[in-house]
């Protein structure tokens with residue numbers, strides 16, 4: 001049996017008919033004036049899941065999170081958390097906590113006071129509060145910084161304080177709005193793994209908003225790809241990448257070649273697509289299509305093979321080497337077909353030396369297997 | 379290839395240019411800094427310190443029937459030494475020995491303090507409302523707050539006489555709606571002084587508070603709510619402490635000038651409330667006793683320097 005992205009996941013309550021969702025958005029719409037920020041959206045999230053909302057800036061991710069936190073009221077629809085309808089419950093009574101994009105640390109309070117703030121609202125005993133503060137400080141490795149004020153911390157440390165503060169009350173759901181957005185690349189990568197570990201330890205349900213596909217892929221159990229207030233696809237990272245349901249999803253997550261065309265024949269397990277570029281693509285059929293239907297064929301660059309000599313068989317394209325970029329693990333080629341279209345090919349550098357000798361303006365041949373890409377209808 | 383060039387360029391900068399530039403930088407910046415600090419310093423010295431020292435000197439002189447009405451005058455350099463020996467602390471002793479001055483000082487400080495509190499109570503909600511208004515409105519609201527400055531201060535205080543006097547607008551209004559049957563006596567009472575000061579100094583309290591509230595990150599109160607704090611509690615634990623710099627600035631901007639206020643108590647307060655500004659005026663123009671008037675003014679400055687220094691410390695810490 002084959003698996004997508006060579007990962008077997010044991011945590012998959014969304015395919016288990018016996019498990020029921022912990023959190024549900026039911027036909028939620030949010031309008032600001034005439035503008036529809038969230039458009040009739042339904043979504044189920046399970047307990048202990050690390051869920052990512054991924055989409056371009058302005059697609060309504062933060063708005064969705066803010067409705068769950070209680071800062072915005074849905075124009076219509078319901079939000080149900082652990083069996084309870086959230087309508088009419090003010091933010092300060094909801095069992096969720098949010099880590100803000102700007103961190104929103106209280107500048108006049110020390111790190112410890114910031115973290116204790118939420119606990120004090122619960123009328124927790126003094127000793128218990130300080131125990132809990134110590135505990136979360138340890139979790140984010142900031143034990144030595146308890147007495148500092150936020151402006152005496154680095155960006156990465158502030159991020160951890162914000163995280164610690166939102167975790168301190170042990171919320172049922174932790175909301176993270178672009179939690180790593182303000183960190184530099186290296187720190188972001190380190191923090192990603194820490195965040196994943198933390199979620200694993202705590203078993204808290206995490207909902208993270210991000211516009212960074214790599215971040216979503218690294219961290220999430222499932223990703224919802226959003227655009228213009230709608231959810232286009234909800235699936236585990238490997239499925240989003242290897243089996244995108246639409247052009248937008250394929251294009252937004254990772255690099256992709258898209259060939260538009262018309263179905264010329266669909267027989268047995270195969271379709272033949274006549275592309276607008278003039279060549280035919282023979283592909284495995286995994287969606288229902290009819291002859292004459294307009295479809296797109298999406299193909300990841302690393303699923304193409306490149307050669308300097310002519311290749312025979314179906315699914316071969318020929319063109320000129322237009323651009324080469326060496327990234328270390330992969331070398332990326334841009335091949336310009338005679339129609340002018342650019343095809344992206346990523347060659348994995350599996351060995352230190354390669355017999356392939358190509359330079360700018362050489363003729364190159366590109367081929368792919370029938371199951372390398374995906375036929376999408378939207 | 380690109381990488382081969384870069385290290386070379388960095389190298390060159392390190393070996394020569396940067397060091398020299400830094401040396402030159404310090405030199406020219408030092409001069410520049412001295413000029414930048416020096417100009418306002420000379421300005422303050424010429425327009426504040428010198429006149430103040432003249433006032434101090436007059437306060438140490440003796441009244442005389444002359445022009446100017448005090449001795450010594452230091453006109454002729456040859457009499458400077460004998461002039462210096464004539465300076466005396468008599469005027470300060472006089473001020474200390476007469477209850478009138480003590481009462482005027484305490485009354486001034488009490489009225490200034492009370493009206494500062496009143497102004498704060500009105501200005502804070504005003505500033506809060508302005509800061510929470512839609513961003514597009516805010517500029518207009520700020521303009522409305524400073525609008526009174528387009529009219530002369532004196533005229534605005536006179537206008538209050540027309541409003542507050544027994545047959546004035548306020549009493550006419552209250553009587554016509556039947557709330558009172560006889561005119562209220564407000565003019566020439568401390569109440570009128572409070573009204574005048576609160577009205578006149580409201581913008582000085584409102585604007586700094588507005589500035590500190592407006593630049594506060596809105597997500598802070600959201601974070602407080604998210605962590606379980608109801609709105610009123612969030613106000614006292616987050617919003618108010620963070621607006622304190624504005625509150626303190628506003629209080630000083632009201633308290634200090636209000637303590638020395640002359641026009642408002644003179645026009646609205648009548649003759650029975652003798653504040654220190656009025657006292658200076660009386661000594662100066664009615665008694666023609668410039669030395670005592672100067673001594674009263676110098677003592678007022680000395681009293682107010684304390685809060686000013688606290689204010690400066692506070693501002694420095696915020697900055």
Ligand SMILES: Nc1ncnc2c1ncn2[C@@H]1O[C@H](COP(=O)(O)OP(=O)(O)O)[C@@H](O)[C@H]1O
Pocket residue numbers: 032035037055056057058059060061062063064
């Ligand atoms: N309070 C508001 N009033 C008007 N428009 C808003 C408001 N909040 C968000 N929007 C609009 O809704 C859209 C979605 O915003 P948001 O959810 O913040 O997007 P993102 O996916 O980048 O987090 C944006 O176009 C934004 O301009």
Ligand SMILES: [Mg+2]
Pocket residue numbers: 061062177
């Ligand atoms: Mg956002």
